[in-house]
Amino acid sequence: MQREPQVVEAKQQGGSKYRYRILAMLFVATTINYMDRSIIGVLGPTLIEHVFHWTKMEYAQINMVFKFAYALGMLGMGGVIDRFGTRIGYILAIGIWSVFGMLHALVQPAFGFIGFCMARAGLGFGEAGNFPAAVKTVAEWYPKKDRAFATGIFNAGSNIGAILAPLAIPLVVLPDGTNWQFAFLMTGAFSFIWVLVWIKIYKKPEEHPKVSQEELAYIQSDVEEGEIEQEKEKMSWAKVLPLKQTWAFAIGKITDAVWWFYLFWGSLFLHDQFGLDLHGLALPMIIVFLIADVGSIAGGYLPKIFLNRGASLNVARKLTLLICALFILPAMFVPYMSNQWYAVLLMAFAAGGHQAWSANLFTVASDTMPKKATASVVGIGGMIGALAGMLADFSLGSVLTASGKEGYVFAFAIAGSIYLVCLALIHLIIPKLERAKI
Structure with missing residues (x-):
């Protein structure tokens, strides 16, 4: 179904644009997802000091449990989604996380x-x-x-969720931790509404009655011969694990550990370094994730500029990843800042760089894998990222327990430099972005 891009683009102007509704649903789901997972990061200092009195190592272990389950879920849910499709898979995922998100509110201090x-x-x-x-x-x-x-747009929901958490939580939770349970109950209603809408509107584009022939032609303008029929095949991990494309993507996902660090430890760093409480943390964390949102969208758009100027897909993706890595590098100096706002801005620019990196890295998976294997490969990469985050939690918890806030120097040094290392390894493994043959 190959077509001349300019012809398809012209036809598309008069066709439906239902794909943007689907993208809006992905954005909302990702916003709910990150609001749920961000709550503990925002409440971290309050829960540690006023409610549960955890040690830094216990807080690290709680985050490690989350990431271990996330790693298992990445393998399990990725396979389920490839086997049963995004309509059913998404409903299952959001249902599970919403129920367990609300169950946090039932936990008693004694346990x-x-x-x-x-x-x-x-x-x-x-x-x-x-x-x-x-x-x-x-x-x-x-x-x-x-x-x-498109990935940058829906991925921006992660930052909106992370912004909404510090905005909403101080409205219902007092600085001494009173009413902390309400923070974990906020998103359940949103999830229920999302599931109802998703059931009503989602079908594949070739099966959807509201997608015009012009829009379908645009969506499938670069589909290879026989690819749609091949999507119906079931994909096993045994087929994708040996592929170099899978492991190039997985190595890039090691950087997820840095994002986990900002999400779960960023507020603790600002609390330990500058003495900020629940209300004082709100604005700095909003700034960090607001700039991360800009990075997600801008980073998603940047390769399109390179492609429109004649660059190959390989050059456009990797050049964008290199720009992101260089943008993140100054995060190494965050612990040396004596002014909290300089530290916040360096963290914010690094978070923006990460989200731009993430938008392009996800696209590397869909560039190099047939659609039938995309969710499985993203799941494998996500598992590697979660395991890297577990290792980072254990290391940071141990260092902070042993040496106090000086341990953050080690964390930010890695957070600033690891992207360049991962990009070099990606390029060594796949010098060109080529579609895997499965």
Whole structure:
């Protein structure tokens, strides 16, 4: 179904644009997902000091449980989504994470550590389904040239969720931790509404009555011969694990550990370094994730500029990843800032760089994999990222316990430099972005 891009583009102007409704649903789901997972990061200092009195190592272990379950969920949910499709897979994922998100509110202080470990495990397993489902949906509804931008749009929901959490939580939770339970109950209603709408509107583009022939032609303008029929084949992990494209993507996902660090430890760093409380943390964390939102969208759009200027897909993706890595590098100097706002801005620019990196890295998976394998490969990469985050939590918890806030120097040094290392390894493994033969 190959067509001349300019002809398809012209026809598309008079056709339907239903794919944007689907993209809006992915954005909302990702917003709910990140609002749920961000709550503990915002409440971290309050829960540690006023409610459960955890040590830094216990807080690290709670986050490690979340990431271990997230890693398992990435494998499990990715396979489920490839087997049963995004319609069913997304409903299952958001249902699981919403239930366990609300179960946090039932945990009593006497069982705070074990209770939170159990609730975080269920939350992590369910939340793992969001990105495999979203990336697969983008691959189904957008041609390659638009996928990074579409991914950047839905990925921006992660930052909106992370912004809404510090905005909403101080409205219902007092600085001494009173009413902390309400923070974990906020998103359940949103999830229920989302599921109802998703059931009503979602079908694949070739099956959807509201998608015009012009829009379908645009969506499938770069589909290879026989690819749609091949999507119906069931994909096993045994087929994708040996592929170099799978492991190039997985190595890039090691950087997820840095994002986890900002999400779960960023507020603790600002609390330890500058003495900020629940209300004082709100504005700095909003700034960090607001700039991260800009990075997600801008980073998704940047490769399209390079492609429109004649660059190859390989050059456009990797040049964008290099720009992101260089943009993140100054994060190494965050612990040396004596002014909290300089530290916040460096963290914010690094978070923006990460989200731009993430939007393009997800697109590398859909660039190099047939649609039938996309969710599985994203799941494998997400598992590697979660395991890297577990290792980072254990290391940081140990260092902070042993040496106090000086341990953040080590964390930010890695957070600033690891992207360049990962990009070099990606390029060594796949010098060219080529579609895997499965």
